[in-house]
Amino acid sequence: MNLTRIDNKKRRIRKKLYMGEFAIQGFEIVCHTSVADFDQYDVFIDDFIDFLESIDLCFAGGGFEVFDGFICSTERYGSATQAQRDQVAAWLEARAEVSQVTTGELVDANYL
Incomplete structure (x- = not known):
C-alpha cells in the first residue's frame, strides 16, 4: 500500500490515516521575544x-528568545483556517514583547 496516494484507498482507510477529506491542516509560527x-x-x-x-x-x-511551534485545531478532524492563522499573527504582532512574527502556510499536520 502506497501511503502517499489516496486514490487507491477506501474512505475508512483514509479516515484512519487522516488523508484526503480527513487531513488535518495546521501551521508553524516563529517569532522573537x-x-x-x-x-x-x-x-x-x-x-x-x-x-x-x-x-x-x-x-x-x-x-524564550525565539518562540516557535506548530498550531492546529482542537477538533478531532478539524483544521486550522487561513482566518485563524491571520488572527494568531495579528495577536502576536500586537504584543509588546514580540517582534518578527512569521507564520507558515497551512500544511498537513500528520504528514509534514
Whole structure:
C-alpha cells in the first residue's frame, strides 16, 4: 500500500490515516521575544494559550528568545483556517514583547 496516494484507498482507510477529506491542516509560527524571566514567560504563555483556546486551536512548542511551534485545531478532524492563522499573527504582532512574527502556510499536520 502506497501511503502517499489516496486514490487507491477506501474512505475508512483514509479516515484512519487522516488523508484526503480527513487531513488535518495546521501551521508553524516563529517569532522573537524580549521575555526576560520565567514570570514574564508564564504570563505570555498563559495569555497565548487562552487566546488559542478561545478560537479552538492548540499549540506545541515554546522558547524564550525565539518562540516557535506548530498550531492546529482542537477538533478531532478539524483544521486550522487561513482566518485563524491571520488572527494568531495579528495577536502576536500586537504584543509588546514580540517582534518578527512569521507564520507558515497551512500544511498537513500528520504528514509534514
